[in-house]
Amino acid sequence: MEIKIVSTNVAQVQPLRDLFLHENKFQFIYNKCHLYGWADVYACIIDNVIIGYGAVWGKDKREDRDTIFEFYIIEAFRKFINQVFEKFMLACRATFIECQSNDALLFSLLCEYTKNINAEAILFEDNFQTNFSDPQLSFEKLIVLYKSMQEEYKRILQELYNEGFEKNLNEIEFSTIMNFNREMYTSEKSVVFALKDYLLHESQASYFEELPGFIR
Numbered sequence: 001m002e003i004k005i006v007s008t009n010v011a012q013v014q015p016l017r018d019l020f021l022h023e024n025k026f027q028f029i030y031n032k033c034h035l036y037g038w039a040d041v042y043a044c045i046i047d048n049v050i051i052g053y054g055a056v057w058g059k060d061k062r063e064d065r066d067t068i069f070e071f072y073i074i075e076a077f078r079k080f081i082n083q084v085f086e087k088f089m090l091a092c093r094a095t096f097i098e099c100q101s102n103d104a105l106l107f108s109l110l111c112e113y114t115k116n117i118n119a120e121a122i123l124f125e126d127n128f129q130t131n132f133s134d135p136q137l138s139f140e141k142l143i144v145l146y147k148s149m150q151e152e153y154k155r156i157l158q159e160l161y162n163e164g165f166e167k168n169l170n171e172i173e174f175s176t177i178m179n180f181n182r183e184m185y186t187s188e189k190s191v192v193f194a195l196k197d198y199l200l201h202e203s204q205a206s207y208f209e210e211l212p213g214f215i216r
């Protein structure tokens with residue numbers, strides 16, 4: 001078996017990049033490296049068949065090519081991945097590996113071939129959607145909470161009117177207080193509407209918005 005690593009361009013390995021992106025189904029933050037010409041690309045070849053590719057860029061300087069950030073091998077050839085990756089490292093002469101933690105293939109190679117690993121962020125993938133509910137919080141309790149907010153808002157408005165007349169507030173002062181109170185009321189409503197989306201069933205949450213007086 002003959003393994004070769006050949007310098008190429010992104011257009012030549014684009015079908016493989018499409019497979020890479022389709023297989024992983026995540027947002028790949030390094031796409032810009034190819035778009036702006038910040039990367040060098042290598043084709044991985046076994047017995048004259050292109051079976052994968054790798055890409056390098058500069059960790060600190062764009063003109064450098066010291067960091068592997070993308071590596072993909074067709075699944076049928078992954079039993080040879082270590083031999084291919086070692087040849088690729090020799091060819092590109094990169095001394096660093098940088099990858100997303102949800103890029104399972106390259107991340108496993110990073111753990112195997114590097115030391116002093118640092119994580120700026122850890123990315124996870126969705127597995128299944130949860131449907132948590134709090135038995136202490138019902139549809140009726142949310143309605144009571146919302147209505148109590150409305151009543152409290154009306155009460156404070158009346159107090160502001162009375163206080164404004166008693167203290168002879170000018171128009172600007174009175175308007176400022178009113179606007180502040182309205183913003184507080186709006187923020188409290190937003191909390192309630194956020195709670196309904198998380199804690200109620202979908203049908204209840206939809207019906208919640210249709211009730212009289214429930215205006216965002």
